[in-house]
Amino acid sequence: MRQSVLPAVASPPQSAIRIAGLRKSFGPVPVLEGIDLDLAEGEFLSLLGPSGCGKTTLLRILAGLETAWEGTVAIDGAPVADARRRQEIGIAFQRAALLPSRTALRNVQLTLEVCHRSGVFDPERLLREFGLGDFLHHYPHQLSGGMQQRVNIAAAIVHHPRLLLLDEPFGALDELTREALWAWLAQLLLVTRQTAVLVTHSVEEAVTLSDRVAVLSARPGRIHSLLSVNLPRPRTGRLDEAFAREVTRVRRALYAAVDAAGGPPP
Amino acid sequence: MKRFRRAALAYLLLFASIPLLWEAFIHFSHLPGVVLPPPSKVWDVLRDEPGILAYNTGVTMEEALLGYAVANLLALVLALGFIWFPSTEAFVAPWTVMIKNIPYVTIAGILLITLGDNLAPKLLIVVLVCFFPLLANLVKGFRAADSVLIDRLAALNATRGQVFRKVLWPSALPFYLAAHETSFTGSIVGAIIAEWFFSRKGLGYLVVQAMSDYRGDVLYAVNLIAGALALAAYFSCKLLERWLFRWQRPR
Numbered sequence A: 001m002r003q004s005v006l007p008a009v010a011s012p013p014q015s016a017i018r019i020a021g022l023r024k025s026f027g028p029v030p031v032l033e034g035i036d037l038d039l040a041e042g043e044f045l046s047l048l049g050p051s052g053c054g055k056t057t058l059l060r061i062l063a064g065l066e067t068a069w070e071g072t073v074a075i076d077g078a079p080v081a082d083a084r085r086r087q088e089i090g091i092a093f094q095r096a097a098l099l100p101s102r103t104a105l106r107n108v109q110l111t112l113e114v115c116h117r118s119g120v121f122d123p124e125r126l127l128r129e130f131g132l133g134d135f136l137h138h139y140p141h142q143l144s145g146g147m148q149q150r151v152n153i154a155a156a157i158v159h160h161p162r163l164l165l166l167d168e169p170f171g172a173l174d175e176l177t178r179e180a181l182w183a184w185l186a187q188l189l190l191v192t193r194q195t196a197v198l199v200t201h202s203v204e205e206a207v208t209l210s211d212r213v214a215v216l217s218a219r220p221g222r223i224h225s226l227l228s229v230n231l232p233r234p235r236t237g238r239l240d241e242a243f244a245r246e247v248t249r250v251r252r253a254l255y256a257a258v259d260a261a262g263g264p265p266p
Numbered sequence B: 001m002k003r004f005r006r007a008a009l010a011y012l013l014l015f016a017s018i019p020l021l022w023e024a025f026i027h028f029s030h031l032p033g034v035v036l037p038p039p040s041k042v043w044d045v046l047r048d049e050p051g052i053l054a055y056n057t058g059v060t061m062e063e064a065l066l067g068y069a070v071a072n073l074l075a076l077v078l079a080l081g082f083i084w085f086p087s088t089e090a091f092v093a094p095w096t097v098m099i100k101n102i103p104y105v106t107i108a109g110i111l112l113i114t115l116g117d118n119l120a121p122k123l124l125i126v127v128l129v130c131f132f133p134l135l136a137n138l139v140k141g142f143r144a145a146d147s148v149l150i151d152r153l154a155a156l157n158a159t160r161g162q163v164f165r166k167v168l169w170p171s172a173l174p175f176y177l178a179a180h181e182t183s184f185t186g187s188i189v190g191a192i193i194a195e196w197f198f199s200r201k202g203l204g205y206l207v208v209q210a211m212s213d214y215r216g217d218v219l220y221a222v223n224l225i226a227g228a229l230a231l232a233a234y235f236s237c238k239l240l241e242r243w244l245f246r247w248q249r250p251r
Helices: A055-062 A080-085 A104-114 A123-129 A145-157 A175-192 A203-209 A241-260 B002-029 B039-048 B050-084 B086-101 B104-115 B119-143 B147-155 B160-197 B203-212 B216-244
Strands: A015-026 A029-040 A044-048 A070-075 A089-092 A163-167 A195-200 A212-217 A222-228
Touching: A015 A055, A015 A195, A029 A055, A029 A195, A029 A222, A044 A055, A044 A203, A055 A070, A055 A163, A055 A195, A070 A080, A089 A145, A089 B147, A104 A123, A104 A145, A104 B160, A123 A145, A145 A163, A145 A175, A175 A203, A195 A203, A203 A241, A212 A241, A222 A241, B002 B039, B039 B050, B039 B216, B050 B086, B050 B119, B050 B160, B050 B203, B050 B216, B086 B119, B104 B119, B104 B160, B119 B160, B147 B160, B160 B203, B160 B216, B203 B216
Parallel strands: A044 A195, A044 A212, A089 A163, A163 A195
Antiparallel strands: A015 A029, A015 A070, A212 A222
16 A cells, blocks of 8 residues: 655644634534544544534534534645545445445445546555455445445545545444454554544444544533543554553543533433 | 246247237127228238338337437436426426326327427427426436435535436436336327327328228237337337346346
8 A cells, every 4th residue: 555654753743634613503403512623644533422412513524515604624724625626535434335336346446436636546456455355346235234334445545535534434333343344444544644533432443443532522512522542553452451441431531421411312 | 047038938929829819809709800800901901011101100200219309308407407406396396297287188289289280299299298207207316316425425526417427327227217118118109199189190190090991900000010119119128227237136
């Protein structure tokens, strides 16, 4: 894959994404309130929170699929619309966004058909590295859920976007497949070094993948706490005491966020 | 393949048994030849006047195909208008509801006295017959497009044309084909009805003429031709569907 181009050590860490004073409401219903976030280049951030707290809306604002009501969102110092125009955003949703009439390979190529970026991955090689070498010419309905999701993520990163947005991509998968894909994604991002934002309901998932976890409180969504995950990579030892400690710490923050908003939603 | 061969055999039996049943029926019912001519007489018509029949078949098919093309174009443009500019639907829908619900045979009389005996009123009738199922199915198909996929392409700054080609059209295709199957044969029916009303040529005109002359044999010959055309249209739809959805078949 891409040769990693690490920034010189002397330069100060640059903000890849800067969100300031973000507010958003759907009609009279406030969804997000006073969101301030800075993401460094290559950082992996998870958005965790009770359902209906606006995590997905925040992600969609970053993708340019929703507009913010108030506040600013900048990607590399420019508005989201600019990043979108430069096709620097890749997005993968919980449900794999694949065309049923296209093979795995042609579904990944679909991204490149609408892209005019240079320095993209070769779709065939990418799928081989994703362990799908034998399934290039299979149709989505012939693939398992885990395979479909790998094709989906391949389609989201094949144009080598600066920013990878993941909306519960593993939410619908079984436990073992999910854990295997966590390890696989973490490994992938170590190589591609993309800035990534993940929306998830799973504390384990957030701890396994993230540099930082933003815990949102419910309606309107506010950042209740911002936690750094202090674990060395690769984080394979899910039975380790250190891992369990981090999971407990994040889970405690999540419960606190739920309590602060007046208990779990009905 | 075995299933396919059995289906072919069933059709073969159907076509072989029709003349046999026909002859048997005449033999037992003692109906006069004017009312029910024997297959041999119908065959004579087909053999003796191929030029006239071919010419009039050509006229009918031209009207049917041209009208069908116009109906398709119109349905596609309107369906995309509904999807991309939702307010157009609010303004156009009452018109489509009204026009659709006036029986087109009554509109035909108006078209005759306003437009006269030329191609235009016949095309209009074919369009009236074919247009509405095409429009309804296309709109339904476009609406059935995967919103997640559309979002993914939107995040890539895809153009409207790209979203149409890559997502909307593939998703509308099964719906479109369902409408195509009924509308394509419907276009032939529409053309014949139009000729029945006002024409000096075409299969519909042959029917009117044969009726006034009490030529049962010609009527049956025209029926055979019209039936063959409609069947050919139907099978062309099925073949197209098989080819377009070949990816769904297990390999």
